[in-house]
Amino acid sequence: xxxxxxxxxxxxxxxxxxxxxxxxxxxxxxxxxxxxxxxxxxxxxxxxxxxxxxxxxxxxxxxxxxxxxxxxxxxxxxxxxxxxxxxxxxxxxxxxxxxxxxxxxxxxxxxxxxxxxxxxxxxxxxxxxxxxxxxxxxxxxxxxxxxxxxxxxxxxxxxxxxxxxxxxxxxxxxxxxxxxxxxxxxxxxxxxxxxxxxxxxxxxxxxxxxxxxxxxxxxxxxxxxxxxxxxxxxxxxxxxxxxxxxxxxxxxxxxxxxxxxxxxxxxxxxxxxxxxxxxxxxxxxxxxxxxxxxxxxxxxxxxxxxxxxxxxxxxxxxxxxxxx
Numbered sequence: 001x002x003x004x005x006x007x008x009x010x011x012x013x014x015x016x017x018x019x020x021x022x023x024x025x026x027x028x029x030x031x032x033x034x035x036x037x038x039x040x041x042x043x044x045x046x047x048x049x050x051x052x053x054x055x056x057x058x059x060x061x062x063x064x065x066x067x068x069x070x071x072x073x074x075x076x077x078x079x080x081x082x083x084x085x086x087x088x089x090x091x092x093x094x095x096x097x098x099x100x101x102x103x104x105x106x107x108x109x110x111x112x113x114x115x116x117x118x119x120x121x122x123x124x125x126x127x128x129x130x131x132x133x134x135x136x137x138x139x140x141x142x143x144x145x146x147x148x149x150x151x152x153x154x155x156x157x158x159x160x161x162x163x164x165x166x167x168x169x170x171x172x173x174x175x176x177x178x179x180x181x182x183x184x185x186x187x188x189x190x191x192x193x194x195x196x197x198x199x200x201x202x203x204x205x206x207x208x209x210x211x212x213x214x215x216x217x218x219x220x221x222x223x224x225x226x227x228x229x230x231x232x233x234x235x236x237x238x239x240x241x242x243x244x245x246x247x248x249x250x251x252x253x254x255x256x257x258x259x260x261x262x263x264x265x266x267x268x269x270x271x272x273x274x275x276x277x278x279x280x281x282x283x284x285x286x287x288x289x290x291x292x293x294x295x296x297x298x299x300x301x302x303x304x305x306x307x308x309x310x311x312x313x314x315x316x317x318x319x320x321x322x323x324x
Contacts, residue, residue: 003124004318010120011310014215018222036223043220048177051213052115053184058202058209059132060188067264072256073137073273077114078144080252080277084243085110085149091239103156104285104294105236108302109243110149111285114138116221117310118279120214125321126271128206133272135185142178145284150292157292221283221307229297230304237305244280244306245313252277267324274324278317280306 025039026032065071088109092102112118115138123131191198230237252273256262261269281303289299 004314007121007124008311008314010211010215011117011218014218015222015225015307018219019225020222021219022223022225040220040223043216043223047116047213047217047220049180051209051216052119053180055119055131055206055209055213056135056181056184057188057191058198058206059128060135060185061132061191061198061202063129063132063136063188063192064265065192069259069261069264070133070136070269072259072261073133073269074139076252076255076259076273077137077276078140079255080248081110081112081141081144082148083251084112084248085152087243087247088240091243095235095239099156099158100294101236101298103153103292104289104296104298104302105240106152106156107149107285107288107294108240108281108299108306111145111282111288112141112244112248112276113279113282113307114141114276115282116214116217117307118276119210121279121314121317122272122275123206123210125275125318126268128203129265130268130272130275131206131210132188133269134276135188137272137276139182139185142181145288150288153288153292153294157294224283224286225304226300227304230301233298233301233305236298237302240281240302240306241309245278245309249274249277262324271321271324274320275317278313280310 022036025036029035085106086109088105088107089102091109092105097105114134118138119131119134122134253270256270256273261267261273264270281299283303286296286299286303288294289296
């Protein structure tokens with residue numbers, strides 16, 4: 001129960017702190033939009049380029065690869081993300097939405113907050129071993145966004161400017177966030193297979209780093225919260241909640257169970273899949289909607305509704321993890 005309350009309080013506190021900071025800045029500065037955007041980017045860079053890479057190295061350093069079936073985790077991740085996006089498009093067609101809204105529901109159905117929120121929940125509920133497996137699970141997450149999600153968003157946004165697959169891969173390889181995440185992961189693997197013993201104090205250090213990194217990311221998200229249009233998208237928010245909290249985890253857990261991940265380390269990989277596939281819409285969905293001229297109000301509303309839905313989902317998730 002303490003783990004559950006800690007996770008909920010950290011998420012709620014981080015978002016509220018960011019939102020209140022946003023309101024304060026709007027009162028104090030005329031150029032508040034530019035200033036808020038700059039602060040948000042700075043905070044995200046600190047977390048994603050410095051704090052989380054350290055925690056990834058430390059966690060992957062001790063992950064067990066005795067059972068090779070854990071290498072299926074990234075495949076499950078990509079499958080869940082793609083199918084979530086496709087269900088979003090199907091829902092948009094059923095609701096007879098326009099192309100821009102179809103593209104938005106694909107992004108919201110696919111793009112997921114696996115890193116900040118998923119990382120926090122995995123760390124608090126499942127410990128360092130679960131956090132390390134989560135890093136393995138999301139190994140190709142960004143790759144799927146840039147090479148599959150972005151082109152789909154561009155298509156529905158009406159952008160006919162074609163970018164070759166090679167150029168997209170090159171752009172990904174130059175992205176500092178992708179480089180930091182992948183570099184940390186592979187450094188952790190090298191240390192893992194080298195046989196070098198991890199210093200004892202790192203576990204305690206990670207116990208501080210992960211919550212701190214998550215908190216400041218949540219503050220950056222709170223800086224961008226917009227409540228003005230949410231009342232217009234309750235139906236779409238309900239649909240996305242179903243995709244994120246029912247369809248996606250059902251798909252992920254089913255695949256993991258068929259592969260036999262429930263038989264490894266007391267079912268830890270299966271539990272990681274359940275946590276990671278039950279997370280809300282990722283903030284990158286809002287970025288993509290903005291870049292490709294999709295329905296930004298819809299994306300923002302779906303993000304807010306599903307993120308708020310964690311208040312109800314986390315207790316259920318905590319219960320399910322206890323009986324798996």
